Amino acid sequence: MALPMVLFLAAAPVSGQAGASLVATSVEFRTSDTFLGGLYAAAEMTGRANEKSFAGRPVLIEGGGYNGIWIETQPMGGEMNAKRNMTTAFNNTLLFIEQQLPNGRYPGLIRHHNRDQKLLPVYTHTQGFCFPFHALNLYYWNKKRDTAYLRQLYDSLEKFDAYLWRYRDSDGDGCLETWSVWDTGEDNSNRFAGTKLNRGGWPGEAPPDDPVFPVESMDFMAYSYDARPTPPRLSVLLGNGREREWLAKAAAVREKLRAYLWDDKRGACFDRDRDNKTMPALLHNNLRAMHHGVFTPEMAGRFVREHLLNPDEFWTPFPLPSVAINDPIYRAGPNDWSGEPMGLTYQRAIRALENYGFNAEMVLIGEKLIANAGRTKTFPQQWDPRTGAPSPYKNRVDYGPTLLAVLEYMSRFYGVNVEFDELHWGALGREGHATTYTQHWDGDAYTIESKDGVAGARINGREIFRAGCGVRVDTDWSGAVLRIINLRPGPARVRFHAGGRETVLDLERNGVFAVPSAP
Numbered sequence: 393m394a395l396p397m398v399l400f401l402a403a404a405p406v407s408g409q410a411g412a413s414l415v416a417t418s419v420e421f422r423t424s425d426t427f428l429g430g431l432y433a434a435a436e437m438t439g440r441a442n443e444k445s446f447a448g449r450p451v452l453i454e455g456g457g458y459n460g461i462w463i464e465t466q467p468m469g470g471e472m473n474a475k476r477n478m479t480t481a482f483n484n485t486l487l488f489i490e491q492q493l494p495n496g497r498y499p500g501l502i503r504h505h506n507r508d509q510k511l512l513p514v515y516t517h518t519q520g521f522c523f524p525f526h527a528l529n530l531y532y533w534n535k536k537r538d539t540a541y542l543r544q545l546y547d548s549l550e551k552f553d554a555y556l557w558r559y560r561d562s563d564g565d566g567c568l569e570t571w572s573v574w575d576t577g578e579d580n581s582n583r584f585a586g587t588k589l590n591r592g593g594w595p596g597e598a599p600p601d602d603p604v605f606p607v608e609s610m611d612f613m614a615y616s617y618d619a620r621p622t623p624p625r626l627s628v629l630l631g632n633g634r635e636r637e638w639l640a641k642a643a644a645v646r647e648k649l650r651a652y653l654w655d656d657k658r659g660a661c662f663d664r665d666r667d668n669k670t671m672p673a674l675l676h677n678n679l680r681a682m683h684h685g686v687f688t689p690e691m692a693g694r695f696v697r698e699h700l701l702n703p704d705e706f707w708t709p710f711p712l713p714s715v716a717i718n719d720p721i722y723r724a725g726p727n728d729w730s731g732e733p734m735g736l737t738y739q740r741a742i743r744a745l746e747n748y749g750f751n752a753e754m755v756l757i758g759e760k761l762i763a764n765a766g767r768t769k770t771f772p773q774q775w776d777p778r779t780g781a782p783s784p785y786k787n788r789v790d791y792g793p794t795l796l797a798v799l800e801y802m803s804r805f806y807g808v809n810v811e812f813d814e815l816h817w818g819a820l821g822r823e824g825h826a827t828t829y830t831q832h833w834d835g836d837a838y839t840i841e842s843k844d845g846v847a848g849a850r851i852n853g854r855e856i857f858r859a860g861c862g863v864r865v866d867t868d869w870s871g872a873v874l875r876i877i878n879l880r881p882g883p884a885r886v887r888f889h890a891g892g893r894e895t896v897l898d899l900e901r902n903g904v905f906a907v908p909s910a911p
Contacts, residue, residue, distance in 0.1 A: 423825060466484045570611060
């Protein structure tokens with residue numbers, strides 16, 4: 393049966409802002425599942441409506457009524473959308489680098505004055521930091537063509553890390569601090585009740601005199617950690633010899649977080665208040681810390697097993713509330729980060745869980761989001777954790793992080809993703825249906841097709857592998873197989889064919905089969 397075309401979006405090569413031309417990318421997706429296909433088409437259409445011009449440069453705004461680019465969302469969102477639009481992907485990162493202050497501080501967001509065609513960077517708060525990994529991965533999406541961009545990124549991250557440690561450890565105890573509600577993007581959060589800061593921001597470089605802030609913050613420690621493992625890779629690429637120095641700095645941040653904010657009895661991290669007393673609320677911010685990679689594997693394993701998968705806490709019928717649903721400070725309300733699950737959390741959860749090998753859990757969460765969003769084909773900011781009913785903030789149903797999360801889970805399940813020097817092929821399959829996903833990348837076609845329980849991958853028509861559905865297959869850019877990863881929630885026996893040889897693999901839950909290198 394021929395599969396109905398859902399959407400094909402072409403892109404032409406364009407000039408980048410870092411001095412190199414950008415490769416062309418687009419995605420072609422076909423499926424016999426009209427539910428899945430309709431959701432995919434709605435997400436892509438809504439995403440295109442979020443593309444705007446900022447001072448003559450195309451960007452991807454946050455959407456859902458948020459008509460700017462925030463550093464907590466849009467470098468990540470732009471990189472996820474690089475598979476469709478490289479221009480917005482790079483601009484969503486470069487604008488923050490270009491608007492960085494001499495002291496290293498990034499704007500928390502950048503708005504645009506339409507009449508004057510001017511950028512309006514805002515420095516009243518930090519507003520998260522989903523930035524380093526995504527900024528670096530753009531270099532690989534652009535086929536490693538622009539070392540000037542690498543130098544620009546390296547210098548920028550070094551300045552920001554120095555900024556954090558110069559200003560955000562005001563009591564000198566080695567733990568970084570959040571100084572306002574908006575610093576971590578936890579708008580209206582009940583855990584900051586009693587703050588006197590106007591509207592939730594604080595623009596100064598000296599700590600506020602406030603009943604709540606400064607707060608010793610797992611988020612800010614994670615921001616520094618995330619900034620530090622990226623420069624070692626950049627150091628290798630640039631040949632500056634500083635990779636060991638940066639790795640040691642990252643290890644020091646991780647160890648301080650573990651020693652100071654991790655509660656080994658409860659199996660989670662907890663912030664400390666302005667008097668350095670533990671704040672007892674059980675927060676999804678632990679998942680954010682996993683997104684930034686600061687947890688050890690043991691810490692991540694405990695948080696996932698004891699809390700994330702606990703139906704009394706975060707594994708609600710529609711999972712991932714911002715605060716454990718049984719915690720005393722849990723509160724449901726519009727744009728309230730002490731309550732209902734947020735689209736941005738679903739977006740960040742992908743990398744958080746993949747960082748620690750919780751691939752089956754990532755699939756379970758993504759399938760929940762796809763099933764829910766597909767019922768209305770709209771993209772609200774948050775939902776009721778008990779019923780999954782959307783709670784659209786000000787009736788907005790075009791929220792960028794939600795629609796990008798939907799598209800990104802689909803690409804993880806049925807498509808192709810670039811992660812540094814590797815290609816990750818999603819061979820999950822969709823029971824009873826066929827899917828075909830082609831990533832057009834710099835003139836080449838990378839296609840994976842799933843049908844009748846078998847997935848096959850091709851590069852420009854040349855077969856790379858065939859596998860029983862339910863796995864992810866990682867290859868290098870040429871298609872040489874590196875590893876096979878189980879995506880199912882239990883053990884699986886999978887037939888795998890590559891290089892003229894068929895193998896039967898027994899994979900444990902979240903098991904990885906590493907393919908030996910050829911002699």
